[in-house]
Amino acid sequence: MLYRRIFWYISGNFFKLATLLIAVSILSYILVSYSPVDPVRAYIGADITRVSPEQREKIAEYWGLNETGIKQYLLWGKAVLQGDLGTSVIYRSPVIHVIGERFIASIALMGLAWVLSGIMGFLLGIIAGMNEGSWVDRVIKGYCFTLASTPAFWLGLLLLMFFSVWLGWFPIGLGTPVGILSEHVTILERLKHLFLPALTLSIVGVANVALHTREKLIEVLESEFIRFAKANGESGFTLLFRHGLRNISLPAISLHFASFGELFGGTVLAEQVFSYPGLGQAVVQAGLGGDIPLLLGIVLFSTMFVFAGNFIADLLYRIIDPRIRREGIQ
Numbered sequence: 001m002l003y004r005r006i007f008w009y010i011s012g013n014f015f016k017l018a019t020l021l022i023a024v025s026i027l028s029y030i031l032v033s034y035s036p037v038d039p040v041r042a043y044i045g046a047d048i049t050r051v052s053p054e055q056r057e058k059i060a061e062y063w064g065l066n067e068t069g070i071k072q073y074l075l076w077g078k079a080v081l082q083g084d085l086g087t088s089v090i091y092r093s094p095v096i097h098v099i100g101e102r103f104i105a106s107i108a109l110m111g112l113a114w115v116l117s118g119i120m121g122f123l124l125g126i127i128a129g130m131n132e133g134s135w136v137d138r139v140i141k142g143y144c145f146t147l148a149s150t151p152a153f154w155l156g157l158l159l160l161m162f163f164s165v166w167l168g169w170f171p172i173g174l175g176t177p178v179g180i181l182s183e184h185v186t187i188l189e190r191l192k193h194l195f196l197p198a199l200t201l202s203i204v205g206v207a208n209v210a211l212h213t214r215e216k217l218i219e220v221l222e223s224e225f226i227r228f229a230k231a232n233g234e235s236g237f238t239l240l241f242r243h244g245l246r247n248i249s250l251p252a253i254s255l256h257f258a259s260f261g262e263l264f265g266g267t268v269l270a271e272q273v274f275s276y277p278g279l280g281q282a283v284v285q286a287g288l289g290g291d292i293p294l295l296l297g298i299v300l301f302s303t304m305f306v307f308a309g310n311f312i313a314d315l316l317y318r319i320i321d322p323r324i325r326r327e328g329i330q
Contacts, residue, residue: 122210159200173193209259
C-alpha cells in the first residue's frame with residue numbers, strides 16, 4: 001500500500017512537471033515568435049550583406065523557419081523530446097552543452113548564496129522572535145525591510161565599489177583571473193571571484209526567511225504547550241530547542257526551497273554586474289543577441305530547476321513533520 005502511494009505521488013509530480021513544461025514552452029515560443037528578432041539575421045551576424053537572398057532562404061529552410069508557427073513548434077518540441085535543444089547562435093555549440101557548462105558555474109554561486117541566506121535568515125528570525133518588541137527586534141526588522149526593497153544589482157554595485165575599487169580586496173569581476181587557463185586556477189582564486197556575487201545574493205535573500213521565521217516563532221511561543229513548558233521551568237534557548245525548533249523549521253524550509261525562482265532571477269542580475277560567466281549572464285546574452293534556441297533552452301531548464309526546489313521542499317516537509325509522515329505519502 002505504501003509503495004503504491006509513493007508511485008502515485010511521484011507519478012503525479014512528473015505529470016505536473018510535464019504539464020508545466022508544455023505550458024511554459026508554448027507561452028515562450030509564442031512570445032519569441034512575436035519578438036522583432038530575426039533568427040536568420042541573428043545566425044548570420046552583423047555583416048548580413050555578404051549573404052545573398054537565396055542563401056538566406058536556404059538557411060531559413062534548413063532551420064524550418066519557412067513553416068507555419070504551429071509546425072515550427074511541433075518540430076522544435078520533437079527535437080527537445082529527443083534531447084536536442086538546438087544549436088546556440090552565439091556560442092556555435094549545442095545548447096545542452098552551453099547550459100551544462102554555465103550551470104556548473106552558476107550552481108556554485110547559487111548554492112553558496114542559498115545556504116548562507118538560509119542560515120543567516122533563520123538565525124536572525126530566531127533572535128528577533130525571542131526578543132519581540134526589543135531594540136534587537138526593531139533593528140533586525142528594519143534591516144530585513146530595507147533588504148526586501150533593495151535591488152540585487154544595486155547592492156552588487158555598492159559591494160563592487162567598496163570591496164573591489166576602494167579597498168582592492170577582491171577582483172572586480174569574472175569567474176577566474178584574466179590570462180590564466182582554467183586548469184591552472186587555484187580554489188582560493190575561484191573563491192575570491194565568487195565571494196562578492198554570493199554575498200550579494202545571500203544578503204538579499206535573508207529578509208524573507210528572517211521575517212517569516214520571526215512571525216512563526218512568536219506564534220509558537222504564544223501557544224498553549226509553550227506556556228505549559230514554561231510552567232514546568234523551561235525557558236530561553238532550551239525551550240526553543242526542545243519545543244519550538246521543529247515548528248519554525250518547517251515553514252522556513254518550505255519558504256527557502258520555494259525561493260529558487262527568486263534566487264535564479266537574482267543570479268541573472270548579480271552575474272551581469274560582476275561579469276560572472278554563469279547561466280544568468282548567458283540569459284542576458286541570448287536575449288540581446290537573438291539566440292532563440294539558447295533562450296528557450298534556458299527557460300525550460302530554469303522551469304525544471306524551480307520545480308525541483310518546490311518538490312524537494314515538499315519531500316522534506318513530509319520527512320520532518322511526524323504528522324505527515326504517519327499519514328504517508330498521499
